[in-house]
Amino acid sequence: MTSKSIHNPILGYSDRSTVKLDYDRVPLRIVKYWSRRACNWFELEGFIILRSSKNHYHVVFNRRVIWRKNIHIMNWVAIQSKLLKLKDYALMQGIKESSTLRIGPKGDKPIPKIIYRFSSQDHEIQKFLEYRKQIKELII
Amino acid sequence: MTTTRKENWGKRGKVIVTRDERGRFVHWELYYEALIRKNYYGKAIAVYGVGVNRFGRASRRYEFFGRGRELEEAVRRAYHYPPKGQFVSVSASEFNSNPSRYGSEGHWDDFEVNS
Numbered sequence: 001m002t003s004k005s006i007h008n009p010i011l012g013y014s015d016r017s018t019v020k021l022d023y024d025r026v027p028l029r030i031v032k033y034w035s036r037r038a039c040n041w042f043e044l045e046g047f048i049i050l051r052s053s054k055n056h057y058h059v060v061f062n063r064r065v066i067w068r069k070n071i072h073i074m075n076w077v078a079i080q081s082k083l084l085k086l087k088d089y090a091l092m093q094g095i096k097e098s099s100t101l102r103i104g105p106k107g108d109k110p111i112p113k114i115i116y117r118f119s120s121q122d123h124e125i126q127k128f129l130e131y132r133k134q135i136k137e138l139i140i
Numbered sequence: 141m142t143t144t145r146k147e148n149w150g151k152r153g154k155v156i157v158t159r160d161e162r163g164r165f166v167h168w169e170l171y172y173e174a175l176i177r178k179n180y181y182g183k184a185i186a187v188y189g190v191g192v193n194r195f196g197r198a199s200r201r202y203e204f205f206g207r208g209r210e211l212e213e214a215v216r217r218a219y220h221y222p223p224k225g226q227f228v229s230v231s232a233s234e235f236n237s238n239p240s241r242y243g244s245e246g247h248w249d250d251f252e253v254n255s
Contacts, residue, residue, distance in 0.1 A: 008189075008219060008248060009187045009188055009189035009191070009218065009219065009222075009248040010186075010187070010188050010189050011185060011186070011187055011215065012185070012186035012187075012188065013183070013184075013185065013186070014183075014184045014185070014186040014203055015182055015183045015184060016182075017182065096227075098184070098203070100186045100188075107250060127183060131183060131185065134185075134208075134211070134212075135185060135215075137212075138212055138215055138216075
């Protein structure tokens with residue numbers, strides 16, 4: 001095997017209708033607090049938290065929203081929580097015009113694992129998990 | 141490093157053109173096709189990283205729309221065809237039928253992870 005074939009690209013899930021948040025260097029209790037607050041305030045039905053690596057978490061919400069609302073929610077959480085990394089994430093998603101979360105491994109980081117579920121999981125979370133399963137099969 | 145911008149080509153109409161840092165042509169796509177994809181396709185698999193091909197080493201990204209085997213095939217092909225431009229959003233079946241239209245043979249480098 002040559003050095004060229006060692007690295008693989010990162011695989012992720014991308015869309016405009018699912019509210020997704022990426023918390024970097026944040027403890028789990030803060031992630032839970034802001035996710036619950038956003039979930040209640042915007043009536044997002046439910047959410048799951050995935051652990052990407054130590055103190056790095058992803059959150060996926062259940063309710064389907066339009067892109068304008070999605071940007072609104074991401075920015076609301078980023079501003080209210082005063083988390084700089086989350087602000088960067090929200091800005092980047094705005095530039096790309098779709099939000100993405102990593103599903104495959106990245107460097108030393110393994111595939112994100114679900115560590116917490118809250119309330120309903122039947123709409124966007126279900127679709128996210130279907131794609132996640134499909135991508136995981138591709139990797140394995 | 142490549143740049144992408146909108147241009148008006150008399151024969152083709154509005155197009156999105158990608159050029160490298162020396163201004164050499166890399167890739168073109170009809171503007172409305174890109175717009176339709178962006179607005180109407182739903183879920184996508186993103187394949188991204190530092191792509192290295194004849195256009196240089198840069199952060200590059202594919203977004204594939206589609207289902208099942210087509211998607212699987214597209215992701216596998218994308219491993220050997222980093223995109224020509226920085227951002228390519230394409231249906232998996234279209235990419236599979238002609239990967240060299242959207243990508244150029246090469247490989248992916250490791251991300252310089254700073255987090």
